[in-house]
Amino acid sequence: SYVLTQPPSLSVAPGQTAEMTCGGDNIESKSVHWYQQKPGQAPVLVIYNDRDRPSGIPERVSGSNSGNTATLTISRVEAGDEADYYCQVWHDYGDPVVLGGGTKLTVL
Amino acid sequence: QVQLVQSGPEFRKPGASVRVSCKVSGSSFNNYDVHWVRRASGRGLEWMGWMHPGSGNTGYAQNFQGRVTFTWDTSGRTAYLDLRGLRSEDTAVYYCSRARGAENFDLWGQGTLVTVSS
Numbered sequence: 227s228y229v230l231t232q233p234p235s236l237s238v239a240p241g242q243t244a245e246m247t248c249g250g251d252n253i254e255s256k257s258v259h260w261y262q263q264k265p266g267q268a269p270v271l272v273i274y275n276d277r278d279r280p281s282g283i284p285e286r287v288s289g290s291n292s293g294n295t296a297t298l299t300i301s302r303v304e305a306g307d308e309a310d311y312y313c314q315v316w317h318d319y320g321d322p323v324v325l326g327g328g329t330k331l332t333v334l
Numbered sequence: 335q336v337q338l339v340q341s342g343p344e345f346r347k348p349g350a351s352v353r354v355s356c357k358v359s360g361s362s363f364n365n366y367d368v369h370w371v372r373r374a375s376g377r378g379l380e381w382m383g384w385m386h387p388g389s390g391n392t393g394y395a396q397n398f399q400g401r402v403t404f405t406w407d408t409s410g411r412t413a414y415l416d417l418r419g420l421r422s423e424d425t426a427v428y429y430c431s432r433a434r435g436a437e438n439f440d441l442w443g444q445g446t447l448v449t450v451s452s
Contacts (some may be wrong), residue, residue: 259438263380268429268442269371269379280440292372294435316436321395323369328378 230326236313237332238303246329248296248313256322258316263306263328264309272311273298297318300331338430340362340441345449346420354446356413356430363387366432368413369439370404374426384433385413420450 231249248258250292258276261269271280273289276296286301300307313326341355356368363388370382383394385404392404405415413430431439 261439262375263379267416268445269439270442271438271440274438274440279370281393314438322393322436323381323384323395325371325379 227320228315228324230313230315230324232311232313232326232329234327235330235332237334239334240303240305241305242299244300244303244307244331246298246300246311246331248298248326250296250315250324251294251295253315254291254293256291256317258289258291259314260298261314262309263312269312285294302330303333305333307331336363336413336432336441338432338441340428340443340446343447343449346423346452347452348450350420350450351416351418351446352420354417354430354448356443358411358413362392362441363411363432366434367403368406369431369433370402370415370428371431371439372425372426374430375427377451380426382415382428387413417448420448422450424448427449 249253257260260273264271272283272287276291288299290297310328310330313327315324317324336360340355344352346352366388367384369384372380381395382398386390387406401418405414431444432441433439
């Protein structure tokens with residue numbers, strides 16, 4: 227089965243840049259989607275197809291995908307960005323939907 | 335505007351079964367699949383499977399095969415998740431979401447807390 231690896235936590239000061247990685251074998255061949263989940267709330271799609279933003283997601287949220295690593299970048303981090311972030315891909319074998327373990331972003 | 339509205343919290347004893355519903359309100363839901371994802375306390379999101387309302391086709395994650403069933407009520411535009419043989423590890427918030435084929439999950443229900451305890 228396909229595995230997505232995310233660091234469990236990341237701490238960033240307000241105004242700085244948060245880069246959250248999602249590692250997978252040749253992940254650049256897949257479309258990566260990212261979800262933000264705040265405590266007590268449902269997940270929200272923040273990036274789809276590696277780098278596209280749904281309407282309502284600010285431009286300071288961006289994504290990239292190269293080699294074995296996809297990255298979600300949040301610039302000028304704010305307190306409201308504190309949440310868990312998950313990457314997700316579709317895979318042809320085994321369970322078709324694969325989710326990373328999630329990264330907890332803490333704003334210092 | 336489409337919304338996914340889920341049923342309220344449930345409390346069950348180990349070994350029991352639970353049904354969670356997800357009602358689609360708003361415009362057409364054509365060409366979308368309904369997926370179920372759960373999150374247990376202290377753990378990440380876990381995908382459980384999918385179903386296509388139009389065809390009734392389903393797919394279940396390996397961890398849940400034989401213990402979960404997805405159904406669809408066309409008249410009520412409601413998706414159902416039935417989970418059997420509950421154990422304490424099934425205590426989690428269960429979410430329905432939608433995806434068009436192998437695309438992203440762009441809409442989610444508000445979640446349903448299922449607590450399993452003796």
